[in-house]
Amino acid sequence: MNTDIRKAIEDSGLKYYQVAHAYGLTDSNFSRLLRFELPKEKRERVLEAIKTAKKTLFSR
Numbered sequence: 001m002n003t004d005i006r007k008a009i010e011d012s013g014l015k016y017y018q019v020a021h022a023y024g025l026t027d028s029n030f031s032r033l034l035r036f037e038l039p040k041e042k043r044e045r046v047l048e049a050i051k052t053a054k055k056t057l058f059s060r
Contacts, residue, residue, distance in 0.1 A: 002034045005046050012054045019046070022053035 009019055020030030023046060038046065 018053045023049040
């Protein structure tokens with residue numbers, strides 16, 4: 001499930017907890033969120049969190 005999101009996280013060089021923080025969840029709740037296919041709105045929000053986390057963490 002959500003293989004495209006998982007691949008995007010791995011390709012970005014981020015850890016799941018970093019994306020979870022940018023999304024606004026704890027890492028355990030974020031992992032639970034990814035257990036089932038996400039609706040389009042949540043999928044877009046997760047992909048935006050990946051971009052935000054990458055920009056924030058790698059711009060230092």
